[in-house]
Structures are given as structure tokens and as C-alpha cells.
Amino acid sequence: MLRTVGRTCWVIAExxxxxxxxxxxxQMESHETMCVLNAGNADAHLRVTIFFADRDPDGPxxxxxxxxxxxxxxxNDLPIPRETDYSSLIESDRPVVVQHTRLDSRxxxxxxxxxxxxxxx
Amino acid sequence: MLRTVGRTCWVIAExxxxxxxxxxxxQMESHETMCVLNAGNADAHLRVTIFFADRDPDGPxxxxxxxxxxxxxxxNDLPIPRETDYSSLIESDRPVVVQHTRLDSRxxxxxxxxxxxxxxx
Amino acid sequence: MLRTVGRTCWVIAExxxxxxxxxxxxQMESHETMCVLNAGNADAHLRVTIFFADRDPDGPxxxxxxxxxxxxxxxNDLPIPRETDYSSLIESDRPVVVQHTRLDSRxxxxxxxxxxxxxxx
Amino acid sequence: MLRTVGRTCWVIAExxxxxxxxxxxxQMESHETMCVLNAGNADAHLRVTIFFADRDPDGPxxxxxxxxxxxxxxxNDLPIPRETDYSSLIESDRPVVVQHTRLDSRxxxxxxxxxxxxxxx
Numbered sequence: 001m002l003r004t005v006g007r008t009c010w011v012i013a014e015x016x017x018x019x020x021x022x023x024x025x026x027q028m029e030s031h032e033t034m035c036v037l038n039a040g041n042a043d044a045h046l047r048v049t050i051f052f053a054d055r056d057p058d059g060p061x062x063x064x065x066x067x068x069x070x071x072x073x074x075x076n077d078l079p080i081p082r083e084t085d086y087s088s089l090i091e092s093d094r095p096v097v098v099q100h101t102r103l104d105s106r107x108x109x110x111x112x113x114x115x116x117x118x119x120x121x
Numbered sequence: 122m123l124r125t126v127g128r129t130c131w132v133i134a135e136x137x138x139x140x141x142x143x144x145x146x147x148q149m150e151s152h153e154t155m156c157v158l159n160a161g162n163a164d165a166h167l168r169v170t171i172f173f174a175d176r177d178p179d180g181p182x183x184x185x186x187x188x189x190x191x192x193x194x195x196x197n198d199l200p201i202p203r204e205t206d207y208s209s210l211i212e213s214d215r216p217v218v219v220q221h222t223r224l225d226s227r228x229x230x231x232x233x234x235x236x237x238x239x240x241x242x
Numbered sequence: 243m244l245r246t247v248g249r250t251c252w253v254i255a256e257x258x259x260x261x262x263x264x265x266x267x268x269q270m271e272s273h274e275t276m277c278v279l280n281a282g283n284a285d286a287h288l289r290v291t292i293f294f295a296d297r298d299p300d301g302p303x304x305x306x307x308x309x310x311x312x313x314x315x316x317x318n319d320l321p322i323p324r325e326t327d328y329s330s331l332i333e334s335d336r337p338v339v340v341q342h343t344r345l346d347s348r349x350x351x352x353x354x355x356x357x358x359x360x361x362x363x
Numbered sequence: 364m365l366r367t368v369g370r371t372c373w374v375i376a377e378x379x380x381x382x383x384x385x386x387x388x389x390q391m392e393s394h395e396t397m398c399v400l401n402a403g404n405a406d407a408h409l410r411v412t413i414f415f416a417d418r419d420p421d422g423p424x425x426x427x428x429x430x431x432x433x434x435x436x437x438x439n440d441l442p443i444p445r446e447t448d449y450s451s452l453i454e455s456d457r458p459v460v461v462q463h464t465r466l467d468s469r470x471x472x473x474x475x476x477x478x479x480x481x482x483x484x
Contacts, residue, residue, distance in 0.1 A: 222256055
């Protein structure tokens with residue numbers, strides 16, 4: 001029943017990791033995530049490039065999403081400075097689907113945002 | 122005036138059901154939902170597969186959206202563990218439209234996220 | 243420089259108007275909105291059909307977005323019961339762009355969600 | 364590895380800048396943003412037109428996103444009145460990707476929304 005679904009190039013134009021948090025870590029730590037589904041039968045190898053406002057891009061950082069698995073990667077785990085505007089370009093050797101999420105707990109009660117990333121290729 | 126609109130394969134790459142809630146249930150219980158519109162004149166039969174980070178996918182779970190109806194299904198009602206990353210693949214025998222929503226009431230005041238799911242086929 | 247942009251059929255699968263609010267009305271009243279841009283040089287006439295879980299759809303309700311104007315319509319102004327799941331189908335005689343938003347002030351501090359609607363035709 | 368990704372015409376149908384804020388400025392000032400990624404090797408020149416409910420559009424306002432850079436522009440910096448419905452049309456001479464975000468701090472704790480803009484051309 002499973003089939004290969006998705007695209008091989010995705011863009012998340014928004015990027016901003018807050019510097020402060022309220023609540024227990026890691027759940028309530030302010031963070032941004034790219035959620036990736038690889039519904040296919042072969043592992044997907046992703047290359048993530050991070051763009052900034054005032055300097056050359058960093059990366060690509062390489063991550064793998066095994067066949068028939070999902071992985072939710074926190075951008076916090078990459079060397080991205082806090083309170084800094086960035087964007088990300090995700091390239092994969094297999095079709096995947098990417099969704100972007102931020103949990104923002106700078107104030108006492110959390111806020112969330114999410115959108116499917118832009119399928120660019 | 123009504124016509125058949127939508128697609129037959131959708132992906133929600135984000136998935137995470139919080140373990141705690143504030144406020145009256147069921148409205149304020151932390152939950153994730155897939156909202157499905159079947160604007161057509163025949164019932165749509167959906168198969169929902171849930172993907173995880175570290176084990177094989179579960180399902181497919183079968184649900185029906187009757188002709189000219191909407192149904193908002195809570196992922197909480199499937200056997201998905203709480204505080205666990207997942208993704209979902211929704212396949213339908215008739216065109217439908219799928220939108221994803223989370224209400225997160227872990228802290229005192231709720232947070233919301235929503236996006237149209239990715240139309241994969 | 244202006245040109246006709248957008249599509250003529252849009253779907254918002256999520257729909258739910260909370261029954262309570264905190265804060266001054268109308269800004270902080272819990273509401274759902276469809277934001278429509280008509281960037282073209284002729285008025286756009288929209289027909290909005292509302293779908294429910296357990297009964298036939300209502301409408302179509304007719305609204306106009308004048309040429310080179312935006313209109314943000316509150317679903318609260320249609321005869322949609324509160325605390326009820328619904329979906330909406332928006333058909334236009336001219337290309338427009340539709341974005342969906344909810345402001346939810348059931349608890350002390352507001353929550354927001356938004357997504358571009360699904361372009362179905 | 365970098366390649367030119369994106370589209371040259373984008374629409375954000377939602378637009379509303381709240382008039383009040385809680386928390387330190389500029390981070391917690393209520394604002395709407397368009398986040399733009401130019402992953403290509405040439406600068407992108409953007410023309411932003413703002414549409415209103417009851418008067419002719421303003422602009423186009425011109426901004427540049429340098430090659431291989433991201434820029435997050437606040438709509439607050441344009442002459443858009445507060446507490447007023449608007450929409451925006453973004454035209455670029457090079458492919459870019461646009462994502463829309465609002466941070467709303469009218470009440471004590473912030474709310475967020477985000478969506479990829481609609482790719483209209």
C-alpha cells in the first residue's frame with residue numbers, strides 16, 4: 001500500500017529561534033522544527049542549507065530519514081545563532097514531505113506556528 | 122453547483138499529541154485533528170497510515186466521509202502514543218481536501234497551529 | 243503593473259467558531275475569517291458554501307470583492323452555529339486568493355492560526 | 364550545489380497589524396513579516412503592492428534581497444495604518460520564496476501565525 005510520495009527540494013523561508021523559554025526542557029524549550037516524512041521504501045539523504053541576512057549560507061548539513069519513517073529535526077541542534085533571521089533549503093535524494101513548526105515560549109504561555117514548506121523541486 | 126474538488130492522497134508531516142491539558146474536555150483537551158471536506162456526491166473512504174521515528178508504520182485506519190459532508194477526526198482517537206513524533210498519510214478513493222490543526226493547552230492558555238496538508242497525489 | 247492573480251475555486255477544510263471570548267469586541271471576539279484579495283480590474287463575485295458533519299450544506303452565500311480590493315469576511319456573520327465543525331467552498335467568477343485565519347480568545351490570551359486555502363480549481 | 368528556487372509572484376491575502384503590544388520592542392512588538400529567501404546567484408528586486416478594503420492600492424514599494432540571502436521584512440515599516448485589513452502582492456525579477464508571519468502580543472502572551480504565501484506566478 002505504501003508508495004513514494006513527496007518532492008525532493010523544499011524551502012522554509014521563515015526562520016527564527018527565540019533565545020528564552022518558559023517551562024520544562026526539551027518539550028517547552030523555544031524551538032523550530034522541520035518534520036520530514038519518508039513514506040518510501042529507501043532511506044532519504046537530506047542536505048540542509050541555512051541562509052542568513054548578512055553572510056554566506058552555512059552547510060549543507062546532512063541528515064537521513066530512514067525508509068518508512070518520520071523524523072522531526074530541531075533547527076536548534078544546528079549551529080544557528082539565536083534571535084537571528086534565517087531560511088532553510090532542504091534537498092533530498094528521495095521524495096519526502098517537509099512541514100515547518102515553531103514552538104515559542106518566550107512569554108508565560110506558548111505560541112505555535114506551522115506550515116507545509118514550499119515544494120521547490 | 123457542487124462539484125468534486127480536491128485530491129486523493131495527502132500528507133501531514135508534523136504530528137505530536139501533548140500529554141497534558143488545561144481547560145474543559147473535549148474542547149480544550151490538547152489534540153491534533155485532520156479536517157476533511159468531501160464536497161462530492163459519493164462517500165469517500167479514507168485509509169490513514171501513521172508513521173513513527175523508530176518503528177514500522179501503523180494502520181491503515183479506515184474512516185468514511187459521507188458525500189457533501191465534512192468530518193474533523195482527532196488523531197487522539199487512534200492508538201498513537203502521546204508526546205511522540207509521528208506523520209500521517211491519508212489516501213482516499215474520492216477527491217477530498219485535508220487540513221491539519223493542533224490545539225495545545227499544555228500551558229495555561231491555548232496555542233493553535235494549522236496548515237493545509239500536502240497534496241501528494 | 244497590476245495583473246489578475248489567483249484561482250477561482252478554494253477550499254477551507256477546517257472550520258470552528260468558538261462560543262466564548264476574552265477581550266474587547268470586535269477585535270478580540272473569537273472568530274474565523276476568509277481573507278480575499280482581488281488584484282484584478284473587475285469585481286469578483288463569490289459564492290460560499292458551508293458544509294457540516296451531519297446535514298446538507300448551506301448556501302451558497304454571495305459576497306463581492308471589488309476590483310483591486312481586499313475583503314476579510316468573518317464566518318461569524320454567516321448563520322453558522324458556534325462550536326460546530328464546518329468546512330467552506332469558495333467559488334469566484336474572477337481569480338482571487340483566499341487565506342484562512344482563526345482568532346481564538348476562549349482562554350485569557352489569544353491564539354491564532356492561518357493558512358492559505360487549498361486552490362481547488 | 365545552490366540553485367535558483369522559487370517563484371516570481373506571491374500573494375499574502377491576510378494582513379492586519381495590531382495596534383498594541385506587550386513585551387520588549389522590537390522582538391515582542393506586534394508585527395507582520397514577509398520572509399523572503401533568494402537562494403539564487405543574482406540579487407532579487409521585489410515590488411510590494413498593498414491592497415486595502417476601501418481605497419486604491421499603495422506602492423509598489425521596492426526592496427532587494429541579495430543573492431544567497433534571506434530578508435525578513437516587517438510590514439510595520441511600510442505606511443500601513445494599524446488595525447486595518449490589507450493584502451499584499453509581491454513581484455520579483457528573480458525566483459524567491461515568500462512566507463508570511465504575524466506575532467500578535469495584544470494580550471499578555473504572544474500568539475503566532477504563519478503560512479507560505481500563495482505562489483501566483
